[in-house]
Amino acid sequence: MKIEKLTNAISLQRSVEQANENHLAIVREVIEQVKKNGDEALFTYTEKWDGAKLSSLEVTKEEMEEAFASFDPQLIEDLEEAATNIRAFHLQQARQNIDFPLAKNSYIRYKISPLDAVGLYVPGGTAAYPSSVLMNAIPAIVAGVKRVVIASPPSKDGKLPASVLVAARIAGVTEIYKVGGAQAIAALAYGTETIKAVDKITGPGNSFVALAKREVFGKVAIDMIAGPSEIAVLADETAYADEVASDLLAQAEHDRFACSVLVTTSQKLAEQVSEEVEKQLKQLPREEIARASIENFGCIYIAESLDKAVAAINELAPEHLEIMTEHAEAVCKKITHAGAIFIGRFSSEPVGDYFAGTNHVLPTNSTARFSSGLCVDDFVKKTSIVYYSEEMWQEQYPKIARLARLEQLEGHARSVESRNWDKGDLN
Amino acid sequence: MKIEKLTNAISLQRSVEQANENHLAIVREVIEQVKKNGDEALFTYTEKWDGAKLSSLEVTKEEMEEAFASFDPQLIEDLEEAATNIRAFHLQQARQNIDFPLAKNSYIRYKISPLDAVGLYVPGGTAAYPSSVLMNAIPAIVAGVKRVVIASPPSKDGKLPASVLVAARIAGVTEIYKVGGAQAIAALAYGTETIKAVDKITGPGNSFVALAKREVFGKVAIDMIAGPSEIAVLADETAYADEVASDLLAQAEHDRFACSVLVTTSQKLAEQVSEEVEKQLKQLPREEIARASIENFGCIYIAESLDKAVAAINELAPEHLEIMTEHAEAVCKKITHAGAIFIGRFSSEPVGDYFAGTNHVLPTNSTARFSSGLCVDDFVKKTSIVYYSEEMWQEQYPKIARLARLEQLEGHARSVESRNWDKGDLN
Incomplete structure (x- = not known):
């Protein structure tokens, strides 16, 4: 992993993906078809693109039972504990109405109320991410949203992954549709015979899904369109090189465009981490992806001082920040911009990705300067009432x-x- | 004003403005020029489009003094009282960090912190809106934003309206630039020699400004792109026709695309209001604008029952809703979707537009289903910290x-x- 002196601001050096005009035309056509033909269009596209010939869109109770029966009980327990933690922390974010009395028996009331209905898109394909199901669904349910719906593309056999179904039910979602891509987004935004329209759509997806979300924005609300994931590790000579390296690689294995940087005041640590990354890379199942990420977007920066390191981090506003320095809590106080911060060697990022209770849907691409991770606020609206x-x-x-x-x-x-x-x- | 039976959902019947491709090309060119040439581009565009040859961009202390000296002291007092009310109510919205202890001396902290810098766009042209200055600036300042900047196009004599300067200082804004249009948005987003870049841009503007905000979105945050203003009045036979009519016209005078609807259970009130609107229209200085709005987008709907009226209102999710019925507070409890609600005949919409303390920047075009008026939340970000x-x-x-x-x-x-x-x- 390359080592540079920290001189100017850290750049993520990733070119923003250009909207693919060809994809956009397809997405617009899909949306029109779904608006016009409803369920019929969903069946057609699901057969065409997912290779699944469905007789009905909704996941049945039997399929849900089957998923639970086939699933490792230990993992069910783990997911339940993660959900409990996420629920507990997000409950802290829930807010009360404000009653503000004015003079002469007049008043202002500020009513915080949940959205009526929310759709959560869950990507399909090779990997299933039950943790994302929990992270998107639980804040909505904590906010009081009555109807939380999941849409996810089925595999060729017409099924959804057991882990997604199990996580959905643990989160409290029971209305689940086997439909993916732009057609799922169109159905959630405009409704079909089977799928009633929602007010907001959240969740990650491929470029078709992202384009479709942009297209339906305004008709419904959407969450952020997230970019590739990032981590910055801020470490001094007290950090362990193997731990830092493993954290950089955990980010890099996500995808080729993921970005892992280390900012350190220690030349020695920089060199050790660089070696460790190479050593650990060779042992990683997703070596090819992680290597591309590290080679193209990874960098170790050596800073003259901790203050300069902190300034560079604040300028970068990374999605994730780990602080492994002496007096890490004091250093944390100096951080003004980061999506989520992990303090000390026992709080590596996966602690937050899966389990501690914070949300793992976080602002990327330096937008932590002005935006926040997914939270209960994203599923409520505020109405002012004047008397x-x-x-x-x-x-x-x-x-x-x-x-x-x-x-x-x-x-x-x-x-x-x-x-x-x-x-x-x-x- | 036309009267219809309420049968289906109320439609706003306004076609969404198509993005003007020609305008977009201009806006993109302006942004590039400002990125490349900084202040020089701002001076050039201000001379070209505003007809003002400036020697410096920032409003001076002397100009500010002059504005105050020339301004009606009674109006200064009124603006100060409005600002006090707005500040008091928005202070109620401010939030505390959350400290959430976990087992074994571990914790999650949820840090609520203000954005570093915010730019407020204030439109120029024929009318000046000091109330909008208060409504945009005060929530940012209450949130704790250290640097709040105003940009507004100067008139030909190189000045900004006294009312805007007075409102700015009352709100607490002292950094004010004489620059408008897409060039102002570009300067706020990317910075020039004189204008340091901000993290978020709020405030209304013409189509060039709106397009420019869309273009810089991602580099900075933006507020909503608001559509034309709307009011729905829900009234029964206890309402006074002249009052209802005057409230419908207050909305209609904003612009030709404004939308005013009355939903009533009383045939008699419907007929009286229709007559009153015509009568009052003739006496209105902005008759031409208000008439266009009422004729094209105004409608009185007669509902079979109050419940059906309420259902139609909730479906519409109007920006503003006035309730002038018996038991108006009880009726208000049934409203699930509206930007702001005004209860009873003594709380007409201008009470909230100017004075009560609530914000007048509100979601239009049925987006009150899932979004909220401008508030302190819009100027903070939330960071989760895990130990x-x-x-x-x-x-x-x-x-x-x-x-x-x-x-x-x-x-x-x-x-x-x-x-x-x-x-x-x-x-």
């Missing part, structure tokens, strides 16, 4: 009318003044 | 490793397992 009593209105309306006229909005002034006329009782 | 002690790690790592292997991410499993080796002291 002015007659006495309050009597006292305040001249000011309101003056401010309206300052903006040359005479109709606004008249609206607030119109209450002034003594009209007597109507009846 | 696992050695004892906690010892207990939990086998579960984490199993979950990683379930997802075929061996590198993740090894990362969390790598702490297991007894390495002794490093030094």
Whole structure:
């Protein structure tokens, strides 16, 4: 793994994927077909692209039972414990309505209410990610969303992976559809005979899914369109090279565009980590992917001082940050921008990816400067309610009318003044 | 104003504006020029499009003093009182960090921190909207954003409206630039010699501004791209027709695409309001705009029952909703989707537009189903921090490793397992 002196800002050096015009045309056609032909279009596309000839879209109770019966009980227990942790932490994020009394028996109420219905896209293909099911579904359920739906492409035999079904039920989702790609997004946004439309769609997906989410944005809400995953490790001479290397590789194995950087004040650690990465790479099942990521986007930066290292990290605003230095908690206080922070050698990133209770859906590509990981807030909306009593209105309306006229909005002034006329009782 | 029976869902019937390809090309060119030539490009565009030949971009202290000196002291007082109300209510929205202890001296911390820097776009042209300055700037300042910047196009004499400067200072904003259009958005997103880049851009603008915000989205955060304004009034036979009419017209005077609807259970009120609208229209300074809005997008719907009226309102999810019925508070409890709700005849919409303390930047076009008005949350980000002690790690790592292997991410499993080796002291 290459070593550089930290001089300027750390660049992720990844070119943003260009929207593929050809893909976009396909996605738009798919959305139109689903709007026009509903379920029929879903069956057609599922046969065409997933190779599965389905007789019905929804996962049955029997299929769910079968998934549980076939699943390692130890893993069910692990997933349940992870879900319990995630639920417990996300419950802390839940908010109360605000009742704000004004003078003269008037008030403002700020009502926090859950969205009605949310759709969670779960990618198919080679790997199944039950942890993503938990991370997306639990915040929605904690927020109070009544209807949480999963859509995921079936394999050729018309089934969904047992791990996805098990995680879904553990999270509390029972409405699950076997449909993927742009057609799933279209169905969730516009509805079909079988799949009622939702208000928001979350979850990762391939480029067709991402394009479809962009297309339906406005009709429904969407979560962020996440870029490739990143980790920055901030370490000094107290860190263990083999541990740092294993954490860099855990990120790199995600995909070829993943980015792992180490920023360290120790030349010695830099050299050791570089060697360790090479050693561990050779033993990694996903060596090819991880190697491409490390070679293209990985880098070890040697910083002159911890302060310069911290400044570079803040400039980078990485999705994940591990701090393995002396006084790591004090260093953490200096970090202003990161999606999630892991303190000390016993809190490696997988602790948060799977288990501690925090969310693993996090802002990538330096957007941690201004955005946040998935959370309960993403599944609620806030409504302000204003009540002015007659006495309050009597006292305040001249000011309101003056401010309206300052903006040359005479109709606004008249609206607030119109209450002034003594009209007597109507009846 | 036309009257219809409420049968199906209320449609806003407004075609979404198509992105103008020609405008987009201009906007992209402007952004490139500002990235390349910085301030020089800003001066050039400001002379070309605003007709103002500036010697410097920033509003000076002298200009600010002059604005205050020339301004009606009564209006300064009104704006200050409005700002006090807005600040007081938004302070209620501010949130605390969450400290969530885990077993074995471990913990999760959820850190809520303000964005570093925010840019507020204030449109120029014929009308100046000091209320929008307050509504955008105050939530950012309450959130703790250290640097709040305003950009607004100057008039030909190189000045900004006194009302905008006065409102800015009352809100607490002192860094104000005389630049508008796509060039202002580009400068806020990418920075120039004079204008340092910000992390988020909020505020309304014309189609060039909206297109530019879309283009820079990702580099910085943006607020919603708002559509034309809307009001729905829900009223029964206890409402006063002249008041309802004046409220419908207050919305209609905003612009030709504004939408005002009344949903009522009373045929009599419907007829009276229709007449009143015509009568009041003739007396309105902005009659032409309001008439276009009422004729094209206004409608009075007669509902068979209050429940059906409520259902139609919830389906519509209007930006603003006024409830003028018997037991209005009870009716309000049945409303699930609206940007802001105003209860009773003494709480007409301008109360919230200017003064009560709630925000007037609200979700349009039925997006109140899943989104919220501008608030303190829009100016903070949330970072999760995880600390696992050695004892906690010892207990939990086998579960984490199993979950990683379930997802075929061996590198993740090894990362969390790598702490297991007894390495002794490093030094």
